[in-house]
Amino acid sequence: MQAAVVTVGDELLSGDTENTNATWLCRELTERGVSVERVFTIPDDIGDIAQIVNESYAAYDAVLVTGGLGPTHDDVTMEGVAAAFGRDVEKNEEAAAWLTEHGGYAAGDLVDGTTHLPVGSRVLHNEEGVAPGCVVESVYVFPGVPAEMKAMFAEVADEFTGEVQHVELVHAGEPESQLVDRFAELRERFEDVQVGSYPGDHVRVKLSGPDESVVVEAAAWLRERVDPPEETVE
Structure with missing residues (x-):
């Protein structure tokens, strides 16, 4: 819908x-x-x-x-x-x-x-x-x-109904501009996962898609390839 x-x-x-x-x-x-x-x-x-x-x-x-x-x-x-x-x-x-x-x-x-x-x-x-x-x-x-x-x-x-999207957040301590290449690779590897990035005191990356296991896998893949923020974010 x-x-x-x-x-x-x-x-x-x-x-x-x-x-x-x-x-x-x-x-x-x-x-x-x-x-x-x-x-x-x-x-x-x-x-x-x-x-x-x-x-x-x-x-x-x-x-x-x-x-x-x-x-x-x-x-x-x-x-x-x-x-x-x-x-x-x-x-x-x-x-x-x-x-x-x-x-x-x-x-x-x-x-x-x-x-x-x-x-x-x-x-x-x-x-x-x-x-x-x-x-x-x-x-x-x-x-x-x-x-x-x-x-x-x-x-x-x-x-109001539709296909529920599962969401995972990844927090990155790098500038958004330096993450572009990894976002591109993530999209190639996980075609059904949408990527949104939101800068602030650190960059929040929102991954979403219809298959929870695929979204979780994509989030794990990205976490291994970004520097975390200086302080742990809950």
Whole structure:
């Protein structure tokens, strides 16, 4: 399964809010074997949301959208997702009933627009907040509040599957530029193993692949051929 993650919010683009949702979703999807192909951060704009959702829906098996749910003036994600599919938004009676029966809200307490969803969508109830999410075709729409997003994702997590990649880390005390030849040889020897290197106070080399034994063998091969960092890394 290939997926795209779309995070919506002017506050993300201005830097007022750290985009932790994208990182969390990518990690969760990767652990389930899903290949995340793109991450988009876009403003609270119906046209931008519709365009990115439409293009991503056509290109990937699943699209996960987070942020911009609710009845306030800048919560336009539902309208944008609906526009991507040429649908209207309307009050969802199932969502409204759930909020009064399980959420502890009286019907009169809900601000108009709270339960407006794209026509024909599947409701995702919000166990940690108010605004519901939804699923339209293979587009999943979650709140932007991290606790609400995580709880809602947990309800549909089993719908995201793929070939799980096994991971081994190798720590090197040499500059990344000096490891290029050994990376090239590793790729030749272990064709199904992907190599990623991340410099910092030392170089972390991430090896991943579908066959755990092959990844372990590749990691052992590389460890024998690199200088370790000065201090042992756990």
